[in-house]
Amino acid sequence: MKSRTKYLLTDDEIKKIYSKYSSESIDKINVLSNGEFNSVYLIESNDQKYVLKVGTNLLIDVMPHEKNMISNEVFWYKKIKEHTNINIPDILYHNTTKEIINADYFIMSYINGNELDIDKLETTNKLNAINEKMKIIADFHNIKSDKFGYITDRLFENWYDAIKNMVTNIKDKSLSLGKDIFNSNRLLDFIEINKEVLINVQSSAVFFDLWDSNILIDDNDYYVIDPERCFYGDPICDFVATVFTQTLEEGRDSILLYNQYSQNKIEINNETEIRYKVALGYLALIMEVEKYLRYEEDHELYKRNDGISKWLFSLIWNKE
CATH class of the missing domain: 3.90.1200.10 (Aminoglycoside phosphotransferase (APH), C-terminal lobe)
Structure with a gap:
């Protein structure tokens, strides 16, 4: 889904990001979700599936409440896990350094659901x-x-x-x-x-x-x-x-x-x-x-x- 806020990554960038989490090689990369704000990718590695969610490029203008949204999401996943019985994915890796790309991102477990x-x-x-x-x-x-x-x-x-x-x-x-x-x-x-x-x-x-x-x-x-x-x-x-x-x-x-x-x-x-x-x-x-x-x-x-x-x-x- 085309939106100015989506930060579209190359396969090489995704591989560099994934290497910060795991030394395993990537077998397959696919775009995931029809969301309108963030970019989301499905990574397959060593018979396992992971989800990479990427925030907006810091140079892109966004709504006031949409700044630092990746950090906000990680915060709320943690709160949900600590205080409720709601099923959620596991956050596996979270990066805000901007070393590889000019955006925050995280890697989480994949839910095989509809x-x-x-x-x-x-x-x-x-x-x-x-x-x-x-x-x-x-x-x-x-x-x-x-x-x-x-x-x-x-x-x-x-x-x-x-x-x-x-x-x-x-x-x-x-x-x-x-x-x-x-x-x-x-x-x-x-x-x-x-x-x-x-x-x-x-x-x-x-x-x-x-x-x-x-x-x-x-x-x-x-x-x-x-x-x-x-x-x-x-x-x-x-x-x-x-x-x-x-x-x-x-x-x-x-x-x-x-x-x-x-x-x-x-x-x-x-x-x-x-x-x-x-x-x-x-x-x-x-x-x-x-x-x-x-x-x-x-x-x-x-x-x-x-x-x-x-x-x-x-x-x-x-x-x-």
């Missing part, structure tokens, strides 16, 4: 998959903190200050690109109006990117990959990628499933709907601005981002 695709499943299997997904989210939220924000940026004492900073960072990036995004100011106003609601949120780990493609199924075991966009914040944010509806009420069945596994139950009320609207707005703003950095204007994913961000903002503001 991407989850709930929409294509039959009814019984679909219900089981949704149940497993809610179980994963509830377990992930067991990772707690008294801080809020991205660990690669600033951490704040409350969710109001953190999300305000996160949105402001994206607004500033859009302005640096010559794009004055009306919705960034409107979202900041909405955050300010609802300060008292947001300031009282209890912090937990937030995956914020748990789409089906980030869950692999191997022999009925569910594995989570790509925790690169995690932050500490409002747990309601994780229903953006799982419920993905106009209101939490429309996703009530998923919320009830989540509550079966979570220590901290979610009530669907006016305050949680406000918090959910903030989360939807944050995703919409990301999608609106990142398209300028990743794609040409005639690219299908530029058009996808443009359409989804407009749709999300129309849902949010039409409900005010």
Whole structure:
């Protein structure tokens, strides 16, 4: 998948990188994944398979929360392993020296599974998959903190200050690109109006990117990959990628499933709907601005981002 942020490597560069981890020779190299941000390669060596994930070239302009994303991902893999029962790959080697390439990277174990695709499943299997997904989210939220924000940026004492900073960072990036995004100011106003609601949120780990493609199924075991966009914040944010509806009420069945596994139950009320609207707005703003950095204007994913961000903002503001 073509994207300006992907750092495409030569076979020689991959071999040099792999030699830092192992003295074994490489038998085969293939491009892996249809991801839109990082480059991922499948390495086969001595009858074993490994995954090499490469961050962006430091010369490439990225979104504020996408800086040092490889280190962020390694951090969250470690947290998941220490504090949850979620299945994940093993990080085998992590390098930030920039000696071979101008980017961070890591090598991890290979999961021989298929991407989850709930929409294509039959009814019984679909219900089981949704149940497993809610179980994963509830377990992930067991990772707690008294801080809020991205660990690669600033951490704040409350969710109001953190999300305000996160949105402001994206607004500033859009302005640096010559794009004055009306919705960034409107979202900041909405955050300010609802300060008292947001300031009282209890912090937990937030995956914020748990789409089906980030869950692999191997022999009925569910594995989570790509925790690169995690932050500490409002747990309601994780229903953006799982419920993905106009209101939490429309996703009530998923919320009830989540509550079966979570220590901290979610009530669907006016305050949680406000918090959910903030989360939807944050995703919409990301999608609106990142398209300028990743794609040409005639690219299908530029058009996808443009359409989804407009749709999300129309849902949010039409409900005010």
